[in-house]
Amino acid sequence: MIPILIEFIVKVAIKYIPKAKVKNVTLSIDGKMQKVPLEAIFMLQASSIKNSDGKSAVISLFDVCDLEKDLVLVMERPVHSVALSTYLTRRKLSLLEEEEAKYIMKQLVDAAIKMHAANIFHRDLKQENILLEASPGITRVRVIDFGCSCLVSMEPYRDYLGTLNYAPPEYAHRRPYCAGPTTVWHLGAILFELLDGTHRFDTCKFLSKGLQLKRHLSEDCGHFLGMCLSSDPTKRCTLDQMQWHPWLL
CATH class of the missing domain: 3.30.200.20 (Phosphorylase Kinase; domain 1)
Incomplete structure (x- = not known):
């Protein structure tokens, strides 16, 4: 032989x-x-x-x-993978359908819940820190870059190490911020970009002018996005509420 x-x-x-x-x-x-x-x-x-x-x-x-x-x-580094930012750039002439955005968001919410359950606050969730891995028959979401991460704390944070464009309104207003509501804000910002297809999210612009999507969303999707991007952290949905929202089910 x-x-x-x-x-x-x-x-x-x-x-x-x-x-x-x-x-x-x-x-x-x-x-x-x-x-x-x-x-x-x-x-x-x-x-x-x-x-x-x-x-x-x-x-x-x-x-x-x-x-x-x-x-x-x-x-x-998964062999067949691409950064979400690169994927969206390649798709800029064709918007993601709600179903594809939902598929990505559902995995991101689940990943965020597991990270928080492991007591880790990523603090810099954005397109560049998310990979899409193409496996046989499926596309897996993978989270990278924990350089801004810290432990989940019951006490509010004052210093912000993530990307400022995605900082929660609390920090933009020079107030303390918490891990859960901030992660929800980051996920809402990512979803906005998935659905918009061309513009990057910016918290300050959102607070001053509002950011309008130039497309029609289903009622459940619009409600889901609005709950994530509530400027009041006490009215923002939780990660668990995101997971069980009708749009993701």
């Missing part, structure tokens, strides 16, 4: 982080105290709650390499 060599190719993503900007936590690993970057801890923790198929929407972390000036995160 002639031996057959099968080569498995694993595609990875590499992120270089200057050591001066790395935030570490000291942990005991194999009996030795070692410094581990918080971003790596947050990624591992966020992916700890799996889907029913045993997989996580959060991208996997393979390794952390310590170089002279940089720390390198070696992460999973």
Whole structure:
């Protein structure tokens, strides 16, 4: 019998982080105290709650390499995947149908709920930090980049590390903000962009002028979007309410 060599190719993503900007936590690993970057801890923790198929929407972390000036995160990069921002750019001449936007949003809401259940607040959900992975018969949503993440806290936050265009109205008005309502706002902003197809969301413009979609939405979809983008965080829907909204069911 002639031996057959099968080569498995694993595609990875590499992120270089200057050591001066790395935030570490000291942990005991194999009996030795070692410094581990918080971003790596947050990624591992966020992916700890799996889907029913045993997989996580959060991208996997393979390794952390310590170089002279940089720390390198070696992460999973699905072979057949594209950033949501790139996907929408390619589709700019043809709007997403509600059903396709719903399919993406349903997975994003589920991923956000699982991340919060794992006590992780991503804090920078946007098109560029979401991948669409093409698997046989399905498209999976994958979440990347936990550089702005932190632990979910019962106390409000005052400092904002995410993309300012997507900051919640609370922060725009120089008030404290909370993890749950902020994540809902981010998801509402993403949904607006999915349905609009051309314009990027901007919180300040939304608060001053309002942002109008130049298309007709179903009643359930319009209600869902309005609940996510309520400028009053106490009137904004929760992640659980998003998950059980008629539009997503």
